[in-house]
Amino acid sequence: MKKLSTPQKSLRMMTVVLVLALIPFAVTIFDKKMGPQRRIASEDMADYQLHADHDLSEVSAEDFKKAYKYQILKGVNIVVDNDTTGLQLGLFLLKNAAGERVSVCEEYPLMDMIYSAEGIAFSGDIPQMIVRGPCLVDDDQIHIAALPIPFAQIFSSPLTQYQFTVPLAQTSEAASIYFRNVVEFWPRQWVWTGVKFYGKDPANTLSITGYEVISVLGKPVTIDHSLNE
Amino acid sequence: MSKLWCWSLCLFLLSSCQKGPTLGPADEDHLASAAESDCGFVQNAYGQRVSWKKNIPVVLEIHKNYPTEYESILQSAADHWNEAAGMTLFRFVRSDNILSDKSAKDTLNTIHWISQDWPESQKNMQALTNLYWSGNQLYESDLAINNKNFNYYTDTPTQPSDVHLESLLIHELGHVLGLKHRSTVPSVMWSVLGAAVKRDTLTVADRETIKCEY
Numbered sequence: 374m375k376k377l378s379t380p381q382k383s384l385r386m387m388t389v390v391l392v393l394a395l396i397p398f399a400v401t402i403f404d405k406k407m408g409p410q411r412r413i414a415s416e417d418m419a420d421y422q423l424h425a426d427h428d429l430s431e432v433s434a435e436d437f438k439k440a441y442k443y444q445i446l447k448g449v450n451i452v453v454d455n456d457t458t459g460l461q462l463g464l465f466l467l468k469n470a471a472g473e474r475v476s477v478c479e480e481y482p483l484m485d486m487i488y489s490a491e492g493i494a495f496s497g498d499i500p501q502m503i504v505r506g507p508c509l510v511d512d513d514q515i516h517i518a519a520l521p522i523p524f525a526q527i528f529s530s531p532l533t534q535y536q537f538t539v540p541l542a543q544t545s546e547a548a549s550i551y552f553r554n555v556v557e558f559w560p561r562q563w564v565w566t567g568v569k570f571y572g573k574d575p576a577n578t579l580s581i582t583g584y585e586v587i588s589v590l591g592k593p594v595t596i597d598h599s600l601n602e
Numbered sequence: 603m604s605k606l607w608c609w610s611l612c613l614f615l616l617s618s619c620q621k622g623p624t625l626g627p628a629d630e631d632h633l634a635s636a637a638e639s640d641c642g643f644v645q646n647a648y649g650q651r652v653s654w655k656k657n658i659p660v661v662l663e664i665h666k667n668y669p670t671e672y673e674s675i676l677q678s679a680a681d682h683w684n685e686a687a688g689m690t691l692f693r694f695v696r697s698d699n700i701l702s703d704k705s706a707k708d709t710l711n712t713i714h715w716i717s718q719d720w721p722e723s724q725k726n727m728q729a730l731t732n733l734y735w736s737g738n739q740l741y742e743s744d745l746a747i748n749n750k751n752f753n754y755y756t757d758t759p760t761q762p763s764d765v766h767l768e769s770l771l772i773h774e775l776g777h778v779l780g781l782k783h784r785s786t787v788p789s790v791m792w793s794v795l796g797a798a799v800k801r802d803t804l805t806v807a808d809r810e811t812i813k814c815e816y
Contacts, residue, residue: 438631494644494733496774497782497791533723556724557705557732564647584625584649588634592622593647 427515430468441465441477442581445517445568446589451596452519456526457539458596459519460486460565464510478508478517481570481579486520489583490560491595498554502563506541506548508570520548524598528559561599623648623738642791642811643780650738653780653815659690660711660743660778663697668715668747670696672767675756676713679771682790682802683779686809687816691779705732705744711778713745720750728752728765728795731777743778759798769801781811 432440448463469475483505490500504520511518521539527550530537537550566583587593625648626635636649643651654660664673673694680692700712704719724730727748734742747770753760754767772790783793787807795801804812 439633442633489647491647492735494777494782496727496729496731496793497644497733497777499644531723532721556727556730566647582632582634583647584635585633587648588625588628 427463427465428474429465430474437467441467441579442585443589445581446586448516449586449590449594450516450519451594452521454519454521457521457523458598459504459521460594460596461511461519462517462568464515464517476510477570477579478510481572481577482508483571483575484508484517484520485569485571486565487567487569487583488563488596489566490555491562491564491593491597493560495554495556500555500560501553501566503551503553504548505551506539507544507546509541509543512543518543522550522596524596528561528598532556532559561597563596563598565594565596623650625649640782641814642782642784642789642807643815644733644735644782646735646738648738651780651815652733652735652738652740654740655738655815657739658816659693661693661695662711662713662743662745662778663695663700665700665703665712665714666696666698667703667717668696668713672715672754672756675768676771679768679775679802682772682804683775683812686804686812689816691816692775705730705746707732707734707742707744709742711743713747715747715749717749720746720748724748725751728770729774731774733777733780735780740780745774745778747774755798763797765795765797766800766802769795769799772802772804776808779812780815 427444429437429440429444444465445463448461450461452459452461465477466474467477467480469480484507486504488502488504490502493500502522504522506520509518510516518541521541523537523539527537532555535552535555539548539550541548564583565586567581567586569578569580571578583593623637625637628634636645638645638649638651640649641651643653646652664676668676673696676694680694683691694713697710697712700710700714702708704714704716705712725748729745729747731746732742732744733740747754753764754770755764756767759766769790773795776791781791784791784807785793788805789807789811790801790804791808791811792801
């Protein structure tokens with residue numbers, strides 16, 4: 374093996390140091406170049422802040438596909454009221470078939486809020502909870518009213534009861550709660566995994582998945598009742 | 603000097619890797635998709651497959667009520683998965699540490715054989731496996747076999763309603779590994795095991811599935 378002289382050694386060392394020094398810059402440049410191709414949805418949300426009045430009636434059909442999701446998600450709040458908990462959503466306006474500007478609840482009067490238990494499965498099946506009820510504009514006129522879930526009542530009920538009815542304050546209609554895959558005990562932590570709005574023609578729907586919720590809000594929306602025990 | 607640069611580089615790369623779970627890509631109609639394909643596994647809220655990751659073999663403690671004559675069947679059932687994965691996925695130990703006579707969330711992975719105290723509401727279930735995870739890592743699994751409403755056989759059924767024990771255990775151990783029910787491909791993870799039916803051979807789908815995580 375050829376022995377290197379001291380100047381050669383220094384040169385080689387300097388080259389190695391320079392190459393190592395350049396790697397972080399190269400990674401940063403690569404990251405910036407690739408960034409636009411893998412933008413997370415929350416970054417796109419800024420594009421939709423223009424619709425601060427929730428009016429999507431002038432948005433093109435193509436843009437509407439995603440714009441309504443941002444409007445709903447930017448208004449998400451966990452609402453705790455007496456013995457119930459629910460999720461308030463962002464309201465928006467759209468154009469109906471007659472060209473009139475209406476609220477989403479007029480065009481899509483029924484909604485399903487879908488939740489999954491967090492961190493538990495019974496024989497490979499994750500417990501699910503679907504809350505079905507009317508889409509109602511909340512008193513503040515900028516939210517869709519929460520469909521309340523009476524967790525205390527549910528947790529004290531037998532596991533064989535997989536359906537509950539909840540009266541709503543704003544209307545004579547009631548919400549229905551359905552459970553699937555709850556076997557051994559009532560799970561205490563529930564992650565919101567999406568919402569589906571049904572139009573007057575039930576085939577006409579709008580929906581948001583749990584992955585879309587996370588992509589916009591940065592983390593899952595979890596109703597955690599294990600903390601109350 | 604070069605060591606300093608090496609450390610800087612390592613810290614830089616590590617800090618780049620410290621972000622939370624990444625979701626799958628968006629498409630024309632959706633803002634994001636599942637982080638991973640399910641590959642037959644239960645998925646967490648991010649769509650990541652949940653499994654024991656490197657924390658194997660899973661040590662399952664056998665409750666005293668589990669019949670000793672059926673321990674070899676348990677091992678045979680495990681061997682199907684071990685062979686498919688090319689590694690030892692399970693280890694069984696008979697234990698006196700299990701305080702409860704039925705499944706309980708107590709940090710122990712347990713196997714119970716329940717002859718009397720099986721809930722009436724679950725009388726149609728031959729067995730039940732509870733899985734618990736945090737992030738995408740399983741940390742507890744409890745398997746309970748219903749001997750109150752079902753009788754089991756190893757070779758030949760004595761009654762038409764008898765259930766093949768090894769087939770049932772292969773299925774339940776699949777759940778212990780993080781597998782969910784399948785319905786569209788031939789699999790030991792079909793949700794229903796008929797009376798006197800032997801389903802004790804892993805299918806191509808089962809073998810592909812297990813390789814996704816182990």
